[in-house]
Amino acid sequence: MDVRTGLFYLFSVVLLFAAFRVITARNPVYAALFLVLTFFQAAGVWMLLKAEFLAISLVLVYVGAVMVLFLFVVMMLDIDVAKLRAGFWKHFPLAATIGALIALEMAAVLMGGFRPAEEPRALPGVAAAAQAGIQYSNTRELGKLLYTEYLFPLEIAAVLLLVAIVAAIALTLRARKDSKAIDPSLAVRVKARDRLQVVKVPPAVRPAPQVEAAPEGKA
Structure with a gap:
């Protein structure tokens, strides 16, 4: 087994494990992180298949944009997982049926690719290169x-x-009544004398303390 085959099996095993953890992780943040790992492993498999554009697109679009936004939304909403799992067994038969149907369709599509076929002809550009x-x-x-x-x-x-x-x-x-936004053009054209006014205030003189006179007959 060469290095290429070993890397393929390594990426495939990690991809299957991460994909399984996506649907079994109880914490939605952990599930999203495992999905990011799944995308990276799929990108590695595509690199082995010399589809570097698809690999880079998967990393940039899904990992760099979609999953970051998904993680941000999940962490901001603070989803109650217990409430979401309340009706799990109620909808499990329908979900299992749909899952089995999708698995059969994928098997029917993928099994056709393992049949021996004629060796594909190289494209003109590839042959010339x-x-x-x-x-x-x-x-x-x-x-x-x-x-x-x-x-x-x-x-x-x-x-x-x-x-x-x-x-x-x-x-x-759009304009809203509760918005506190300001016009940047007005902020740029503002001058100091329009915003600040120096007022001369006379100094305050504290009055001298008054001494009460002693009553007559007392020393």
Whole structure:
């Protein structure tokens, strides 16, 4: 067994263990952390399959953005796990049936990939790169494909994402009565004499203490 096969089995075992702990961990924060570990192991398997773009996308998008947001929401909401597990056995038969159905569908799809088939033909770019002795890069070829044949759909997706970002920012900046936000332009143009006024106050003189006169007939 070579190093590549050993790494594949190592990543696979850790991935299966982490995926099992995602559904068995009682603490939702621990379950989310095990899901992060699952994503990292899947990215390692994809790197072994020379799909480096998918591996980096999985780490950047899911681990770096989605799971961080999920952890933030879970820790901020302080979910009551006992209340969520109250109706577990009530819905267990339906959940088990759906889980078994999904497992059978995945088995039917995956078993077709283990059948012996004809050796796949190499792509023209891969064959040419192999003949020329040039190292082939999936990311480079994907970039060329995106910015040539799929440039127009890529620009449409970019515009839609930009509109979504602008709309989200506009929703957060809507005027509210209880908002304490100030206009930055007014804060920049403000002058010291408009905000501070020096008033000359005369010094206060403390009056001299008065001594009461002694009554007559007393020394």
